[in-house]
Amino acid sequence: MNDTTGHDALVRLRGVHKTFGEGRAEVRALRGVDLDVNPGEMLMLMGPSGCGKTTLISIISGVLSQSQGNVEAFGYQWEKLSEDAKAIARAQNIGYVFQQFHLVPQLPAIENVAVPLLIRGVPREQALRRAAASLTDVGLGDRLDDPPRQLSGGMQQRVSVARALVGQPRLLVCDEPTANLDADNGHAVMELLRKASRRTDDQGRACAVIVVTHDARVESFADRIEYMEDGRFVDAPVGAHQA
């Protein structure tokens, strides 16, 4: 089921295990995960709290290393890269959207959005220009200079989507992006993420979006849904509709 596609998958996981801690405190968060993320798709990961969804996307995006198995993303094997090389690869390929938005409260929206470009070393003026364009794309072209606290939760999440997309990443990783939003705002954000999965990057390559959620209201936006339980994918959507 997960290995339907061939060599052109954006991300490929084979037999991935992740164990936290040792001895009695040992937690087996992932127990043999195989997964392909294909270009152009909107993949949704669902499952009860604690089943390993966050652990999985952390490993996919190279901020956490697996205990066992093979992870390949954008042609890199994360474990073979140095910390700095991983950082560069993340900066070039991945955009993030978080449940708690994680915007810098003191910076205006436009500067928050410019951060990923500044990290990459894009000159400030150009970064701000592209940030403004990205904010306009999510419908916030008139709120560029507002700090996060002057924006509603829905707007803040749209700012973070703009931030995730400003660098034209090939993969968007979203952890519970709608958990803190009401239905309307949740829909608006999912709409944006779905649109993002239909993009191509500046080199014409198709992109992908992974959304971790246990919000059943947004299931309809997915191209594909994978259900997890106890660190494994499961066939049947057991307890998937607990929202």
Add this chain to the structure above:
Amino acid sequence: MLFADKLKYIVLVCGLAFAVLLITQQCAIFLGILIRATGPLQNIGQADIWVAGEHTYYIDMVRPMSDRDLYRVRATPGVQWAEPFFFFNTIVQLPDGKFTVVQVIGVDRQTMIGRPPTMLSGRLEDLRIPDAVLLDKVGRRRLKDVQVGDTLRLNDRRATVVGFCNAKKGLLSKALMYTTYENALRFVPLGRQRMTYILVKVKEDQSVREVADRISALDGIHGWTADEMRKRNIDFILKDTSVGLNFAIMVGLGMFVGLVVSMSTFNQFTNDNLQHYAVIKAMGARSRTLIGMVVVQAMTVGLIGYGLGVGLAALFTRTVRNQANELVAFIPWELLVVALVPMLLCVSLGAFVALRRVLRLDPASVFAS
């Protein structure tokens, strides 16, 4: 990011400014004291060598020589001239019966070597009148605005004020009373060992060093070059008084305050922003970028704190100089450079505290809820 947290930013800048102010200002006063300690030496530019009894270690604590020593110095090869110079404290009685301490300075009546640098009123030549004295500004003030022509009593002798002069004060700002060497001996009876200093000029073709060594080889007396004399006075203040230690304590205190404020604020600030640093790390900021961020922020507050501290110290120095003129603080450009050191130290340690946490931060913690 730090700049946006106004309160912490202000605390940090104030802490650094305070440390820099305290350190700069204490150093300035200390330098002022050292310079003041050599004031009497600065008044006398013509002498290459100062001769006094052995074991003289501070200008005010002289071991006098005998008249015979003057001839021995004059007879030393390489000496162009050698003149007696009297420098000793005594008590002067005012017309109203009160007393004050003065520094009696006796200069050679012919050559006037050791004379006051500038005259304010009266004529230098009038010093040759019997029992004539010149007073400096401090003397005029301490002696309740004495006038030219007034008579003072010194150890049952009469002295007549013939003018006023200006000269660099010593550490204790004693009133200076200039007179001739002969008068001075009468005003301040010292017994047979009465020659306090001998000022020496070295012949043009001779080395000051060698002549000083030749004089030092003579029994019971020692010749110090003007530079050595200056160093000796400064060394005395540094080593034989607790002045240096006291200033060191104040400087240490400033350093301590600066470090505590800087390190705790940076630590606190890093704590508050850990999540943002994690986000930035996950987004692909390399260590280099993170170090750059922290260092730029640290240096910015550091420089602002430095500027404020040094500025306040300069203001302070100006104020004390304009007022009583008693406490002279001195800020040479070198001190401005030296004051950078505590600032840099505070800022580096603060940044180090922050960086240690930021660099160790696990980017995976961005997903932690």
